[in-house]
Amino acid sequence: MSGTKEEERKGSSQWRDFFWNPRTHELMGRTATSWGLILLFYLVFYLFLAGMFALTMYVMLLTLDDYNPTWQDRLTTPGMMIRPKGDQLEITFSVSDTESWDGFVQNLNNFLSPYNDSYQVQTNDDCPPDQYFIQEDSGTVRNIPKRSCQFNRTVLQECSGISDPSYGYSSGQPCILIKLNRVIGMLPGKDGQSPYVTCGAKKEDSAKMGPVKYFPPNGTFNLMYYPYYGKKAQVNYTQPLVAVKFMNASLNSDISVECNINSNTLAEGSERDKFAGRVSFKLRINDK
């Protein structure tokens, strides 16, 4: 009994000695100098880590540029989009039911408002066509703000909403606008050849699609609208458009239309990326 008590006392005094040994002045088995050195080591170590982190961040921020993205996906071929655009890529309406296409017309009116000739003349330049509008920075001197080229609404002719305010929807010959997604620095054609859009129907629908008209003629995105320098550098940039007018599409049937970009510099959209250089949508015109 007493033996165990003795042992207990001994054990606890050993433990106390370990915690603070008054004879050797050791705290948890180390002298003050030893503790001091350890603390100093960790202090220096963590300061070093913090310094490394700060330096790396600083260098990273130095390489960032307000006007050019440092990292840009290597998108060889940009995607395309249509207007009017609803929840789905689907243009379904009845010729005789004004309400069924009124939304499309409103959508196009809003979208084309900044393309008004009067507005384009105020904000953008009348550039020489069929050549790039190059505005590079010279060395470290930024050439900003950069100008942009006019894309007049009247270029879309029958699809401009000016001569025909219903964009052909009231006569069953609807217009669809196509745009190519913006990619900074993209050069979409060489040898003065602008890229152009062609639309076709998928397999069994080809007879149903009928002939189409393109505006501007040949469905080109003129080279003068490229390269694009980014929203911040080119504040008034107006994206070029191609309008496709379906002249005699079959009524009361679903038509799967696919439009492609044809360019001598952009790679053909691969099977892997269904959205590169093409856009597909469903067209259905009902007669009542």
Ligand SMILES: *[C@@H]1O[C@H](CO)[C@@H](O)[C@H](O)[C@H]1NC(C)=O
């Ligand atoms: C563009 O013209 C249409 C009519 O042609 C007009 O309703 C619209 O307000 C104009 N937009 C601008 C931005 O001037």
Ligand SMILES: *[C@@H]1O[C@H](CO)[C@@H](O)[C@H](O)[C@H]1NC(C)=O
């Ligand atoms: C953008 O358009 C405004 C007029 O709306 C014009 O005053 C300004 O100079 C234009 N800026 C550039 C860079 O073209």
Ligand SMILES: *[C@@H]1O[C@H](CO)[C@@H](O)[C@H](O)[C@H]1NC(C)=O
């Ligand atoms: C746009 O329209 C204006 C006025 O109608 C005209 O002066 C200008 O040359 C046109 N620009 C282009 C690129 O067609």
Ligand SMILES: *[C@@H]1O[C@H](CO)[C@@H](O)[C@H](O)[C@H]1NC(C)=O
């Ligand atoms: C359209 O393409 C044809 C043949 O490729 C060409 O002869 C014609 O000049 C083009 N039209 C325009 C307005 O670019």
Ligand SMILES: *[C@@H]1O[C@H](CO)[C@@H](O)[C@H](O)[C@H]1NC(C)=O
């Ligand atoms: C329109 O297409 C129909 C067949 O879908 C055809 O019978 C008709 O002749 C075409 N009209 C014109 C003007 O091409």
